[in-house]
Amino acid sequence: MLISPVLVIIRGNSASGKTTAAREIRRRYGRGCALLEQDHLRRIVLREHDHDGGVAPAFIAATARSALDLGYHVVLEGILHAQHYGPALTDLIATHPGPAHVYYLDIPFAETLRRHATRPDMAHITETEMRGWYAPSDVLGLPGETVLGPAASLEEIVTTVLHRSGLATAAALTPCPVSCPRCRRPSP
Numbered sequence: 001m002l003i004s005p006v007l008v009i010i011r012g013n014s015a016s017g018k019t020t021a022a023r024e025i026r027r028r029y030g031r032g033c034a035l036l037e038q039d040h041l042r043r044i045v046l047r048e049h050d051h052d053g054g055v056a057p058a059f060i061a062a063t064a065r066s067a068l069d070l071g072y073h074v075v076l077e078g079i080l081h082a083q084h085y086g087p088a089l090t091d092l093i094a095t096h097p098g099p100a101h102v103y104y105l106d107i108p109f110a111e112t113l114r115r116h117a118t119r120p121d122m123a124h125i126t127e128t129e130m131r132g133w134y135a136p137s138d139v140l141g142l143p144g145e146t147v148l149g150p151a152a153s154l155e156e157i158v159t160t161v162l163h164r165s166g167l168a169t170a171a172a173l174t175p176c177p178v179s180c181p182r183c184r185r186p187s188p
Contacts, residue, residue, distance in 0.1 A: 004098025005068050005173055008165045009089060010077040012105030013134050015112040015119070021105070021157045022077035028162065031183055032172025034067040036060065038078020050084060057088035064092055071173040082138050089140060101165040102145040105157070109134050111150050 008025070012018040019037060026035040041063060042048050042056040050056065060076070067074050080089065093100040107115075109131070116122055116130060139145055146164065148157055162168040177183045 003171075003173060004096070005071055006073040006098060006165050006167055006170055007064065007068060007093065007096050007100040008073075008075045008161060008167065009080070009093075009100070009102045010075065010105065010161065011080045011103070011138070011140075013107060013109075013112050013138070014079060014125075014130055015115040015122075016105040016107040017115070017154060017157065018077045018079075018105050021154060021161065022075045024154065024158045025161055025167065026075050028158065029073065029167050029170075030172070031177040032071075032073060032174045033167070034064075034072040034074050036064055036067070036074060036076045038076075038080055042078075050079075050081070052084065054084070057085045060085070061088040061092040065095070068096055068098070071175075073167060073170060073173070079133065079135075081135055082140050083135075086140055090142065093142065099166060101161070102140060102142055103157075103161055104139050104145060104147045105152075106137060106139075106147050107150050109136070 010018045010022050019039075022035060022037070026033050038060060041060050042050065046056055046059060048054050048056050064074050064076050093102070112134065113127060113130065116125065139147060146160070148160065152160070172178060
């Protein structure tokens with residue numbers, strides 16, 4: 001029986017909690033799960049603005065596909081606006097032979113502003129800029145896409161994603177946790 005890695009996509013507006021949730025999901029899973037952050041891949045690796053005709057959607061999908069092909073479970077997170085990223089994400093899901101789960105954190109603009117204000121490293125980003133990025137209910141409309149609203153706590157989001165996606169019980173498939181003596185040692 002061929003076992004395929006799990007693909008999890010977590011989308012939402014700026015300050016919706018997607019990065020925090022994705023990092024916690026990967027932390028709880030451990031080795032064998034790749035965390036792909038749109039901001040890092042687009043801003044740092046490509047140094048590209050988010051616009052029509054950019055290479056970021058194809059690059060991010062190709063990066064996720066490569067990690068999946070190498071046996072990593074993948075948690076991909078980002079704003080990933082449907083207009084720019086929808087076709088690349090839809091194709092990624094359609095061509096992935098394993099399970100794929102899409103989550104959208106649907107947080108009202110006022111709440112994203114409140115959360116943004118608690119992040120001192122983002123003080124340079126204005127309300128006007130955030131309003132320009134905000135896309136209400138920007139779901140992809142894919143079968144099985146799960147929308148989580150503002151009432152969902154971080155713990156509820158993390159638990160929901162881990163259990164619904166199967167990552168809570170999925171075995172690591174990559175060489176390091178499977179064969180590495182350091183990874184196989186019991187935790188202290």
